[in-house]
Amino acid sequence: MKKILIISSEYTGHGHKSVHTALIQGFEKLYKDKIECKVVNGFTFGGAEFIAAERLYNTCVKYFPNLWNRIFRFSFKNKDFLNKNNSFNIKRRFLKIIKEYNPDLIINVHPLFSGSLLNIIEKKKLNIKFFIIITDLITITKIWFDNRADKIISPSKEATEYMIKNGIDREKIATFGLPVREGFNPKISSKEKIRENTNINGKLKILILNNSEKNKRLIYIIKNLYSKFNCEVTLICGRNKNTFNKLTSFFSSKSYAPKIIGYTQEIPKLFSENDILITRAGPTAIIEAVNCLIPVISMGALPGQEEENPIYLQQNGLGYSADSTDDIFNKIELLLENNRENLIKMRENQFDYYGRDVREKIVNYIAEKL
Missing domain, CATH: 3.40.50.2000 (Glycogen Phosphorylase B;)
Known part of the structure; x- marks a missing residue:
């Protein structure tokens, strides 16, 4: 049985959790006896400080939206710095999960863990495929995407063109849209x-x-x-x-x-x-x-x-x-x-x-x- 490790989050908005839930439901429905999935909150790789930062997200966007906007813009210009710093903090616990679970594929659905995990995979020469599923729609921070990923699943045509303009190879991108959870479908067939x-x-x-x-x-x-x-x-x-x-x-x-x-x-x-x-x-x-x-x-x-x-x-x-x-x-x-x-x-x-x-x-x- 093939194994997929999904890297997500619990407290940084509803979207990441919804997408990983949709994926699990989809694999359970179509590949129940062939593929198993395990979801890990990427913030737990960074220990207490990362977990605390994750829980501050909702407070920040509710009461200090302009501060959040500045943090978001910071990520556009400081991609390498953020990825390097995150890699250092999450490496030990991430490698432990890899050793224990031994996945065939990693799917990342949170921007903080694209480049940072790929840094570790590259340095340790791990033979694991790495996919990114972008859970934002149009305005996507540059830390979301990385040309070292095997595939990037794009939420929109606009996001695809933006990534290509910013150095991602077109053949690495598959444009679908956002997967949604079971039940979110119309009762109308035509x-x-x-x-x-x-x-x-x-x-x-x-x-x-x-x-x-x-x-x-x-x-x-x-x-x-x-x-x-x-x-x-x-x-x-x-x-x-x-x-x-x-x-x-x-x-x-x-x-x-x-x-x-x-x-x-x-x-x-x-x-x-x-x-x-x-x-x-x-x-x-x-x-x-x-x-x-x-x-x-x-x-x-x-x-x-x-x-x-x-x-x-x-x-x-x-x-x-x-x-x-x-x-x-x-x-x-x-x-x-x-x-x-x-x-x-x-x-x-x-x-x-x-x-x-x-x-x-x-x-x-x-x-x-x-």
Whole structure:
């Protein structure tokens, strides 16, 4: 049986974990008796300091986004320095895992561990294939990619061209899209059935996926949605108990009541049941939405790796980029024009998107290279 070691993370956003979960599900489904996968959090290779740094990520992007942007930009100009420093700190524990597990292939899904691990593999002359799966969409830091990798699986055509311009051999890149987890797929089997399966006349169902938004802004959005549209609103707070408690309390005295949900594993079901998704433009969330054929309205993006995603959504007809909080409502109006014709058209665009439904293609591609 072939062995794959996946290098990921636990606390640096949702995307890395979603992608490695999608890969495991794909290999389990297609190659259960031929390929086994083991996931390791790359930050554990660096010991206590790396683990502490990983856990600071969410705090940094929530409360100090401009600081995070500076850190992100630093990585563009200091690739070799970062890789050399990381290699020194992670070498011992990484080599221990390699000795214990003896993988045939390493798949890296976190930017900090591309060049740093390849440094170690090169120096120790390890005979192990190394693939990189990039989990950002458009704006990718240069520490993501390295020409020493055997293959780089690209999330978009734009990312592919960017890597080629920055020295990566074209034949090393395979452009697929982002793999998504089980359940993130439409109930519609053909494009022709989209119109008849779109909510054209019923009450509008709007889903808000909260990504560290301030409570004040969420309240403003929800109040205006109810005042401007005949709609039902569902808010997913995730593990943010503060937002869940404050908004539940605030709306308990109102004549209208959004459905407020904490942490849930029912996101695929909620994507399928709602007509419009309002969210920050994190790559995994928007591609999971595209796979479920739910039009996306971006209410912002994290400086750095997410900043071009709203534009990408709009240019590809997959969603709208809202320029301000109030512009969210303008974008909903656009979707509802002409008896919701734009809503239907956007779902059709999502169905045709080249990066939709690619998990099994990626898994088969990797299996063929083993």
